[in-house]
Amino acid sequence: MTATTHRRQSTGSQMLFLSLELSKSTWRITSSIGPGLAPRERRLAAGSAAAVVAELAHAKRRFGLPADAPVRSCYEAGRDGFWVHRWLTQLGVDNVIVDSSSIEVPRRARRAKTDRLDGRKLLALLLRVAGGERGVWKVVRVPSAAEEDQRHLARALRAVKSDRTRTVNRIRSLLATQGVTVAGSILRVVVTRVRDWTGQPLLPGLQRRLARECAHLAQLTAQLRACDVAQRAAVRSPHEIAAAQARRLRQLKGGRLECGVAVCL
Numbered sequence: 001m002t003a004t005t006h007r008r009q010s011t012g013s014q015m016l017f018l019s020l021e022l023s024k025s026t027w028r029i030t031s032s033i034g035p036g037l038a039p040r041e042r043r044l045a046a047g048s049a050a051a052v053v054a055e056l057a058h059a060k061r062r063f064g065l066p067a068d069a070p071v072r073s074c075y076e077a078g079r080d081g082f083w084v085h086r087w088l089t090q091l092g093v094d095n096v097i098v099d100s101s102s103i104e105v106p107r108r109a110r111r112a113k114t115d116r117l118d119g120r121k122l123l124a125l126l127l128r129v130a131g132g133e134r135g136v137w138k139v140v141r142v143p144s145a146a147e148e149d150q151r152h153l154a155r156a157l158r159a160v161k162s163d164r165t166r167t168v169n170r171i172r173s174l175l176a177t178q179g180v181t182v183a184g185s186i187l188r189v190v191v192t193r194v195r196d197w198t199g200q201p202l203l204p205g206l207q208r209r210l211a212r213e214c215a216h217l218a219q220l221t222a223q224l225r226a227c228d229v230a231q232r233a234a235v236r237s238p239h240e241i242a243a244a245q246a247r248r249l250r251q252l253k254g255g256r257l258e259c260g261v262a263v264c265l
Contacts, residue, residue: 016060017130019122020075022046022084030119031059035127039120053091074126076100076118077140085142098122102138153234157227164220171213178202186217 018031027046032039040059044051060069071093075084077100088095103125129136143151171186179197182189191210194202202210 016071018073021119030123033063097140099138167217
């Protein structure tokens with residue numbers, strides 16, 4: 001027991017470092033106070049605030065830290081977004097979100113990948129950063145809640161455009177299986193009037209499917225127009241960040257190239 005206590009105190013660290021591996025059902029927390037010590041590893045229910053707070057207290061006692069010792073943590077950017085970061089920050093934890101594509105990986109051999117190994121790897125990188133090493137990873141900028149909320153309109157617009165393109169392609173593909181090519185807008189297609197390559201009406205099952213797809217396309221088109229109107233209104237609003245950005249872009253002067261050098265007009 002005395003030897004264990006001596007090893008804990010020999011690092012001289014008064015800060016708890018931990019990494020979080022977040023998944024849909026569980027969170028894996030790997031903690032330590034410095035390199036050279038066996039990390040503490042625990043698996044908790046995902047999103048359990050009480051379990052995380054209790055684990056922080058247990059980890060501090062495990063490593064001989066005072067209850068008010070600072071905590072520094074990290075996790076990879078993923079499906080949970082930024083709410084975990086904001087919650088940890090409210091607890092007083094110094095957290096960073098790491099761009100997973102910036103984490104170094106061995107390239108000469110196959111790499112085992114488990115939550116346990118990923119947690120230890122992430123913790124080791126955090127300790128290297130805490131030791132002053134640079135270029136270990138890239139940290140994701142966390143936007144404010146208001147900034148994040150303003151992104152939904154543009155993302156919804158892109159999603160609707162993508163869904164509409166897939167629906168149009170699906171309708172054209174279904175018609176192509178019957179030798180039918182539509183030159184104009186798909187919205188103008190009247191399914192009951194379409195004739196196949198033999199000149200006969202389409203079979204009832206295909207007609208019903210095409211009717212459903214055309215109805216879905218009409219809904220997506222209406223959503224696309226509504227999103228476009230909302231986006232234009234947001235740009236005109238003096239209180240929106242996008243409006244200020246658009247005004248700054250309009251104030252930029254054009255230029256022309258002369259001998260490879262940009263010349264302002």
